[in-house]
Structures are given as structure tokens and as C-alpha cells.
Amino acid sequence: MTSMISEGVQVSVETFYQADYSKPLESEYMFAYRITIENYNSFPIKLHRRHWYIFDSNWEHREVEGEGVIGVQPTLQPGETYQYISGCNLNSEMGKMRGTYQMENLNSKQFFEVQIPEFEMIVPFKGN
16 A cells, blocks of 8 residues: 655555456456545635546557546545545556545635555566
8 A cells, every 4th residue: 555645635555456347468457456545634625626647668648638537526524534436457567556635624715736646557566
């Protein structure tokens, strides 16, 4: 698991290779990731947007940006945790992701950016 705290918000990431949804012979590798967001601030926050940078080991680079996460814009009270699972496909056996969340302090109505730590997605080694 990878974790980072920025702007009073901890973001932790766990990754899982999805062998049943991958097609190695077609260079398609599917990964799931579980994100846990914890609000250490003394004020409630709302997640408005996400911005991902996705890197494949074959030097491909993509950016994904949009509202919320998995179709929602969660609100977290002080001390509260929000968790979700999403996925990413790669065209090689390993890659990495990092990004940011645009958050709002619901008391002051000020927006701020929370870092999503860089994490790796690697197909597990298969021995004979």
C-alpha cells in the first residue's frame, strides 16, 4: 500500500492485478485499485474532480480528468474515511499512476488540491 498526506487529507492506494479480465496475448492488462481517503482536517471537505496521469512501461502516457470518482462527489466530515475501487488497463505488464483530487473546504468554500501518491501496477511473476 502507498500513502501520502497533503493538505490534511491522506490518500492510500492498493493495487490488484485482474488476471480474469486481462488478455496478455493481446497486450491488455487490467488492474484494480482501492483508494482510501481520510480527512484529517477540522472542517468538512468535498471531492469535486480527479486528474490522473497514467504511464505504461512501453512509454505510453495518458491523462484522465473528470468530475468526482466512480460517479460520485463524496463529502467527508473531519475524521471520516471514504473508500472506492476503480480500474485501469495497461498495454504492458507494468505501469504507474499518480494524480490529484480537487477538494473544497465546505466551511470556507475554498478549493484546494490533494495529491494522489504515485503507485505501481505490475503483473505478478508466474513461475513454472
